[in-house]
Amino acid sequence: MGIKELLSLFQSGKATAKSHMKNLIEMAAVDGNFDQVEYDLLKKIASNNGISESQLKQIRTSPGDVKFELPKDNKEKFHQFYDLVHMMSIDNAIHPEEMKLCDLFAIKFGYPKQKSKELIETIRSNIKYGQSHDETFKRVISLTL
Numbered sequence: 001m002g003i004k005e006l007l008s009l010f011q012s013g014k015a016t017a018k019s020h021m022k023n024l025i026e027m028a029a030v031d032g033n034f035d036q037v038e039y040d041l042l043k044k045i046a047s048n049n050g051i052s053e054s055q056l057k058q059i060r061t062s063p064g065d066v067k068f069e070l071p072k073d074n075k076e077k078f079h080q081f082y083d084l085v086h087m088m089s090i091d092n093a094i095h096p097e098e099m100k101l102c103d104l105f106a107i108k109f110g111y112p113k114q115k116s117k118e119l120i121e122t123i124r125s126n127i128k129y130g131q132s133h134d135e136t137f138k139r140v141i142s143l144t145l
Contacts, residue, residue: 017049019069020080021059023105027087031095041090045083070108077109078137085123119143 024045028038046056059066071077084105088098099120106116119140126136 016069016071017051018059018066021046021051021056022063022066023084024087025060027084027101030097030101035091037090041087079133081109082123082133082136085120086127089124115143
């Protein structure tokens with residue numbers, strides 16, 4: 001693999017990470033209340049994705065500068081969707097607009113519309129009981145086949 005291909009992969013990954021942060025910000029804000037527990041989760045996920053706090057602030061103040069990027073890898077799609085469900089659930093109060101947005105993301109990420117609610121509930125349950133992304137991914141695979 002040449003340097004151009006490696007650079008392209010890195011830039012694509014960074015674009016996908018920025019898109020993911022924008023999606024998480026949208027999820028946190030859709031209920032009209034972006035609280036500290038949501039911001040703390042956002043910072044943690046940003047750090048795990050190589051996004052600095054200053055980049056995060058830039059995305060939050062200028063969301064129109066970041067376009068939606070769908071991850072190409074199914075496992076990465078799942079990880080991002082898991083994070084979105086986690087963001088929706090972190091404050092222990094699920095607003096109807098958050099659920100609508102989460103449903104929309106499920107469809108955008110390629111999950112069957114008729115299984116999106118079950119998928120969301122499975123992820124929420126696994127988060128509640130402390131199961132990892134990977135454990136949850138294995139469980140979700142059986143739901144989406």
